[in-house]
Amino acid sequence: MPQRNYRDPVHNIISLDESVPADRLIVDLIDSAEFQRLRRIKQLGLAMYTYQGAEHSRFTHSLGVMHVMTRALELLGSHHPISEESRVVGRAGALLHDLGHGPLSHVVEKVFRFHHEDWTRRIVLDRSTEVNQILRGFDDQLPEKLASLYQHNYTPAFVSQLVSSQLDCDRMDYLLRDSLMTGAKYGMYDLEWVLHALRLDEACDRIYVESKGLFAVEEYLQARYYMFRQVYFHRTLRSAEAVLISALNRARFLIPDGKSRFRTPGSPFEKMLLGEETSTAEYLQLDDTDLAFRIKEWSRDEDEILADLSTRLLHRRLFKAIDVDAGASESFWASAEDIVRRGGFDPQYYLMTDRAADIPYYGDYSPVGVDPKSLIYVETGTGAATREISEVSEVVRGMRAYRIDRVCVPSEVADEVSALIRENLGANGRVE
Amino acid sequence: MPQRNYRDPVHNIISLDESVPADRLIVDLIDSAEFQRLRRIKQLGLAMYTYQGAEHSRFTHSLGVMHVMTRALELLGSHHPISEESRVVGRAGALLHDLGHGPLSHVVEKVFRFHHEDWTRRIVLDRSTEVNQILRGFDDQLPEKLASLYQHNYTPAFVSQLVSSQLDCDRMDYLLRDSLMTGAKYGMYDLEWVLHALRLDEACDRIYVESKGLFAVEEYLQARYYMFRQVYFHRTLRSAEAVLISALNRARFLIPDGKSRFRTPGSPFEKMLLGEETSTAEYLQLDDTDLAFRIKEWSRDEDEILADLSTRLLHRRLFKAIDVDAGASESFWASAEDIVRRGGFDPQYYLMTDRAADIPYYGDYSPVGVDPKSLIYVETGTGAATREISEVSEVVRGMRAYRIDRVCVPSEVADEVSALIRENLGANGRVE
Amino acid sequence: MPQRNYRDPVHNIISLDESVPADRLIVDLIDSAEFQRLRRIKQLGLAMYTYQGAEHSRFTHSLGVMHVMTRALELLGSHHPISEESRVVGRAGALLHDLGHGPLSHVVEKVFRFHHEDWTRRIVLDRSTEVNQILRGFDDQLPEKLASLYQHNYTPAFVSQLVSSQLDCDRMDYLLRDSLMTGAKYGMYDLEWVLHALRLDEACDRIYVESKGLFAVEEYLQARYYMFRQVYFHRTLRSAEAVLISALNRARFLIPDGKSRFRTPGSPFEKMLLGEETSTAEYLQLDDTDLAFRIKEWSRDEDEILADLSTRLLHRRLFKAIDVDAGASESFWASAEDIVRRGGFDPQYYLMTDRAADIPYYGDYSPVGVDPKSLIYVETGTGAATREISEVSEVVRGMRAYRIDRVCVPSEVADEVSALIRENLGANGRVE
Amino acid sequence: MPQRNYRDPVHNIISLDESVPADRLIVDLIDSAEFQRLRRIKQLGLAMYTYQGAEHSRFTHSLGVMHVMTRALELLGSHHPISEESRVVGRAGALLHDLGHGPLSHVVEKVFRFHHEDWTRRIVLDRSTEVNQILRGFDDQLPEKLASLYQHNYTPAFVSQLVSSQLDCDRMDYLLRDSLMTGAKYGMYDLEWVLHALRLDEACDRIYVESKGLFAVEEYLQARYYMFRQVYFHRTLRSAEAVLISALNRARFLIPDGKSRFRTPGSPFEKMLLGEETSTAEYLQLDDTDLAFRIKEWSRDEDEILADLSTRLLHRRLFKAIDVDAGASESFWASAEDIVRRGGFDPQYYLMTDRAADIPYYGDYSPVGVDPKSLIYVETGTGAATREISEVSEVVRGMRAYRIDRVCVPSEVADEVSALIRENLGANGRVE
Secondary structure (H helix, E strand, O other), X not given: OOEEEEEEOOOEEEEEEOOOHHHHHHHHHHOOHHHHHHHHOEOOHHHHHOOOOOOOEHHHHHHHHHHHHHHHHHHHHOOOXXXXXXXXXXXXXXXXXXXXXXXXXXXXXXXXXXOHHHHHHHHHHOOOOHHHHHHHHHOXXXXXXXXXXXXXXXXXXXXXXXXXXXXXXXXXXXXXXXXXXXXXXOOOOOHHHHHHHEEEEOOXXXXXXXXXXXXXXXXXXXXXXXXXXXXXXOHHHHHHHHHHHHHHHHHHHHHHHOOOOOOOOOOHHHHHHHOOOOOHHHHHOOOHHHHHXXXXXXXXXXXXXXXXXXXXXXOOXXXXXXXXOOOOOHHHHHHHHHHHHHOOOOHHHHOEEEEHHHXXXXXXXXXOOOOHHHOOEEEOOOOOOEEEHHHHOHHHHHOOOOOOEEEEEOHHHHHHHHHHHHHHHHHHOOOO | OOEEEEEEOOOEEEEEEOOOHHHHHHHHHHOOHXXXXXXXXXXXXXXXXXXXXXXXXXXXXXXXXXXXHHHHHHHHHOOOOOOHHHHHHHHHHHHHOOOOOOOOOHHHHHHHOOOHHHHHHHHHHOOOOHHHHHHHHHOOOHHHXXXXXXXXXXXXXXXXXXXXXXXXXXXXXXXXXXHHHHOOOOOOOOHHHHHHHEEEEOOOOEEEEOHHHHHHHHHHHHHHHHHHHHHHOOHHHHHHHHHHHHHHHHHHHHHHHOOOOOOOOOOHHHHHHOOOOOOHHHXXXXXXXXXXXXXXXXXXXXXXXXXXXXXXXXXXXOOEEEEEOOOOOHHHHHHHHHHHHHOOOOHHHHOEEEEHHHOOOOOOOOOOXXXXXXXXXXXXXXXXXXXXXXXHOHHHHHOOOOOOEEEEEOHHHHHHHHHHHHHHHHHHOOOO | OOEEEEEEOOOEEEEEEOOOHHHHHHHHHXXXXXXXXXXXXXXXXXXXXXXXXXXXXXXXXXXXXXXXXXXXXXXXXOOOOOOHHHHHHHHHHHHHOOOOOOOOOHHHHHHHOOOHHHHHHHHHHOOOOHHHHHHHHHOOOHHHHHHHHHOOOOOOHHHHHHHOOOOOHHHHHHHHHHHHHHOOOOOOOOHHHHHHHEEEEOOOOEEEEOHHHHHHHHHHHHHHHHXXXXXXXXXXXXXXXXXXXXXXXXXXXXXHHOOOOOOOOOOHHHHHHOOOOOOHHHHHOOOHHHHHHHHHHHOOOOOHHHHHHHHHHHOOOOOEEEEEOOOOOHHHHHHHHHHHHHOOOOHHHHOEEEEHHHOOOOOOOOOOOOOHHHOOEEEOOOOOOXXXXXXXXXXXXXXXXXXXXXXXXXXXXXXXXXHHHHHHHHHHOOOO | OOEEEEEEOOOEEEEEEOOOHHHHHHHHHHOOXXXXXXXXXXXXXXXXXXXXXXXXXXXXXXXXXXXXXXHHHHHHHOOOXXXXXXXXXXXXXXXXOOOOOOXXXXXXXXXXXXXXXXXXXXXXXXXXXXXXXXXXXHOOOHHHHHHHHHOOOOOOHHHHHHHOOOOOHHHHHHHHHXXXXXXXXXXXXXXXXXXXXXXXXXXXXXXXXXXXXXXXXXXXXHHHHHHHHHHHOOHHHHHHHHHHHHHHHHHHHHHHHOOOOOOOOOOHHHHHHHOOOOOHHHHHOOOHHHHHHHHHHHOOOOOHHHHHHHXXXXXXOOOEEEEEOOOOOHHHHHHHHHHHHHOOOOHHHHOEEXXXXXXOOOOOOOOOOOOHHHOOEEEOOOOXXXXXXXXXXXXXXXXXXXXXXXXXXXXXXXXXXXHHHHHHHHHHXXXX
16 A cells, blocks of 8 residues: 555544655655654653653654644645645655754753754755755755755745744644643644634735634644743753753763763764764764763763762752742852852752743743744734734733743752742742 | 642543652652663553654553552442552552563563563562662561562452453553554543442452443453554564564674674673673663664674664664464475575574564453463343353454464565465465 | 634534535535424434433534545545545535434334435425425436435445445444543544545445554444444433333324323324324424423323323433343233233333334344445455455454343332343343 | 442543432432433523534533532542531532523523522422422431522532632533533633642632642633633624524513414413513423424414514524624614614614623633632742732733624625624724
8 A cells, every 4th residue: 555644642644645756755754764863852852850751752743743734735725826846845844844953952952052953954955864865856956945944035935934933833733742742731722723724825925814713823822831831941841951961061071081981982972072063974873862871871970970960860860940030149149059069069060040041932922023924913804904913812912921040959958049049039039 | 739740641640649658658669760760661662663652651651550550449449448558569569560671671571581570579679779678668578568469479369460460450551551652542442431340359359340341341352452453563563673683683693702893891781682690780770772872883883784784773674574374384484585595684684583472462362271360350240240251241252362473574575575475375375 | 704614522623615616515505494403303312311411413413424424535535536426415415314303313213103214315305495405506416316325326336335334424423423422432433544444446336445444444343332232222221212102102192082281283293193194394393392392291291191201201210121031921021011000000101122123223243134235345455355344354243233122111110020030031131 | 339420521430329328419419300400401502503512401511510529529628628518518519500590591591580590599499399308308408508508608618619609610610511512622721630729728718729720720711711702702602692582572572462373371481481470390390492392383473573583593594793892873773773674674673782791701800899709819839828810820811801792683684784884983893
């Protein structure tokens, strides 16, 4: 049978017909080495320490995004003419959008200062990758088209909007998937209704939502808002990330001096750790496995700090994350360092701050300072003009950014630091 | 708040009250290093190559089994007196039943010939483990009680039955969980109805199902039957396992001679590979990570066979699994070896057989040759006698064992081997 | 917006595009007076006395059947050429298949000896109905085509098969819907997988299931099997029906003599009750409301038997249904009558038998004595021949007809009748 | 088996143990004639004209409310001492809270100006009802306790709060149930998490939500907000109600003069229609059936207006509902009346206004002018003080009342009235 049916916990059946060239392309891309690598990168990194079920990979999610894109294009296509090329670019673009993620995605990006989007483009454009060859086999310019799609230069622009904007297929999939997997449920919304309500403003080359879909999109934005607060910015997850960052910093400090027993000189992982340039092929050797394996090794390292931090991560003995008011004073930080040091810990690794401002998305929706193409537009009545959603919806305006700073310290000194916060910061310094 | 609420995709909320000693014990066991290790062992091993969503761990499943046990004891307890000790032993036993699993569970067990049940007992009894210390802290004999529970020597016997039998909390959880995660759906059945129908034959010290539950238990058995055929014995999964077994065999062959670049002498993994004795502490260092990491390394090994097999696994270029009649002749095997060899492959690693008889459970239910305590008993009418379910239910008798042998070969020679099977074996040799 | 989106608890969104003529036809048929009448006829009659949630109407179900047909034709159409006419006939046929149902469907049919299928045809063909006019407005021969579809004379025959056979869109919808509404869950199966597996044997003009769908169809048949046993033939439902039948029989006896206070001479209801001919327009005035209203009135009738039976139904004081062996002797019936009479009840109305043989479908699947076109065919391997499913599947052969006779009596005498059964009929006479 | 298991599409199994007196009481109340009557009153009245699946009854809902109350008391009881009496009063109160509803609930109440709450109390207190006798059989003061519970005089007050407040078991059930049945999905929220988060402020005798439950309660309030906008105040539902109100008004006008053919003098229905006093027994004879039956009869009445309005309702040929600004001028109404009259319709029956202010609940949450006991309180941090939710939550403050007036007219003149509105009322007069 020339049909590939993927069973999916969120979308049920994702069906591809290998006798259709556009579907065959998707099948070949899925089977490529670079896409298969996404099986080894978790979608939510360390979130499984908060929601133990959050063990799904970017592979599964990426298939889902491609499926949502296919549905969106089918439904849009029944109202508007959509070219075959737009469909191919949209679906392949959706499938491959996460190709450049590295081990544990966002945390590692932050520490080693790179952007997975850059790597996605690089992998797609690099002629040595299977993905590049498959894309070129279909259309010689397809890699370049995807690269411009990812940079929002592709025309028609609505395709980029479906791949990456405030209402894109990426978020549409991950809210439902992360909700299901975490069991947290906050991300549930009515996907089918949203998809049925999508329309294309052909003059503006822009997606909008027809008036009957307003409530469903409000619900989608609320789902995102809650998922941010309850999952993506969860105290325990952020504290686990703090421990990982400390461990990576410590390893980075030790390795050049040969102070760690567990070295693998010249390996892509060590190159990354030391901030050295990696080739595409080297980068593609990296995945969550490397980190997980090293953490286990480091937990038996001779360096006490590295061993301790790694063991904490391995056995889930995380830091405590305590809320502080955003404008904590210098003297507060000095006192906090003192407490940590007196507890026998090096503040460089055991006193971490977690600032909401470091997170790329806050779960809120705001039109301020944002590319207009990435915003959500809704029809204000049947056949009426479209407007940006926050102009129309009080509910959307009611979802304010949730910005809170936190300090993460070992539980051994958490009570003392909490007391300090209460003293210094008054009633607003919430301690939980 | 002294309450721990785990969110679970299958059971929704798993709630533990830390102010209650029995719940506190469960919390402490969950937080132990040995139990946290289960996060790093996938429940379904390589099944994610067939059903990409099957990425969940034994940690998540074990929590679920404990929860089902808690519900079962609560509901049973409203009809029968159940001692506090039975409850503690049942719940802790359910939680820890998978503690002894190694990397990729069943496949590795098969290659290295050990039983995870033995390791579960050893970990529970070994005074150096956190789990043992926590159990002893609650009741000095608790480790021994669990060990006897796992060996079906514990009294009352119905507690063992709930931990391990044809209708145990383990299966009750994994059918639903594997169904949800794979998206295959075949394992859905009405858990709540089954649990409500459980009763205790106090005279026989045996669980039975009251008459209103018969249909629900039939449905449960069918769920198991289909999950076996569609998931646990799926052609692609079995072929992925064949590739892994070949890779492990090749590594085992190379390592003693120092022929592999990627050696870690003295490591628990290498000890396991070489069949050397490992201590409990060494065994507990092992998890899926080790295998995943090695496979990546081996894929760049100088040995062509090891590199090829590892790359196939890494990029999901699996063997083809072809059905053969169980009684294939010597000459058939000789011809098959010939084809594989002519294709440029060493039959020792590239011609694998997969016999249904190697699988511990077939998905069918049969009372023949089985410990009576592990069978399912149902009430034949309200207040009437109980009988073993296959005596009562035609549906159960209709579920026959599904035994099929397969040969797994590289896709490069699959057509030729298929042709050979068709020639030699006639109409019954199915090729799919 | 020219789009009609029906929200459905089973299928989520049922979308019709009024700018497409074939969809416009469906919309017009839904809006017809005859179709709107189906809102007033419950899908499961008195089953709500067993499963209180079973309150859904044939309107909702019929929309669902049309939707399943649309999906089936879409998916089939991606593998086989299907004419526009076949699609129209299939979808309109699916939508209207239950149009001829009367009040409380099957029970009333049985008492007044008519077939709703005859009425469906008559309503479709009668030029005075809105449905007929709408159909003719689309295609002058459409009413006749539907009539021949319902009589299995329509070509291509596979369309009839989808409307009415062992694997038709009617059952595919009602199993899921009745499952959801009753909360009984036994009717759940994987609809999408079944639909994806449908294929057309163009040579034989016959639907079959491709090999990957075998398990899903087995599951569907089991769903049907359990729904029959647990819902459609549930003891309480059948006993409620027995009370209703007695009440109708009593009313039928009283009315000609003017003995009932609550007469509406010449009304369609009274015509039906008296077995007089009704016109199509008169028949279409009837629905569940008539029966419900009369039962309330009759509960205050001067005739004690009519008042008592109606009150029992109104307040759910039903008979007890007791299993008897199929071959109960004459003397048993004589003794039972005696008991009922001694209890102060007229056996003609208070001793009812419920024979499994009276039920049109038993939930089992048997190829014996059945039109071959109505059977289920499956492919025996990818690209292999198709065979009738019971030849292939042990599971299907294992589902045997469930035939049990019951006697229904007032609870006041139920214990005595039960004792009689136990005495006379031995161990097999189950009493529950 | 002394156990009653109700299967429920929302809550799965509702289990009652007849050997426990408090459960036995609930079973007996369910079996009473007055409670069985709720099977014949739809939960959402005419909403099935908008969401065809909305066919469920108050019987099903009331069972659900009792179940939610049982769960709430169980969970609360694990944190706080709750007396046996409070449990009995809470559960019986929850079960019976809708007992006084009449045909089509709110619409009929509005036309005939009575309150179902008054009837609930009257039925509970009237010694002639089965419900009263059952309650007194358990505790002679139970009817009075329930009456005071419904009037918020019962102590402890938290029990009343669970029966009727902004966060009560009634709403908790109906949001989920109406969501499921309509298929609209907007009312889904995480019931279990809300229930787990309930706590009792024993000093204030008041329920509050512990801090971890804040998001879940926000989600619950949003669910309510959307259900109001999308279901309970849906344009089509409101227009169906307008037609019904006109029909009832016309019947009320005709009957005293004997102008309707279909009279049933002295019947409870006619008493209600004529505004005459009915006894409890007479009131209890009324249900949806009466209205449905009369509408069918009236559709064949000699009076053209009554026949037309009834036929519109019967065949779902409803009015069009058009939004108008709240402060429409006198001259607007004069012109609208003119248009309707010129179309051949009597404005008294064919020009209806639907004011948002007529609806008891708007879906928004506001603490202004509301009994403090009915508000929602949340803990502001673990162990911190509790505050009224709108003080704490921007999301809650963001949900503003949705007040829109509408005019309902026959579709024959709808375009002309729409044009009038656009002319007179400017851009804000939305027409959809």
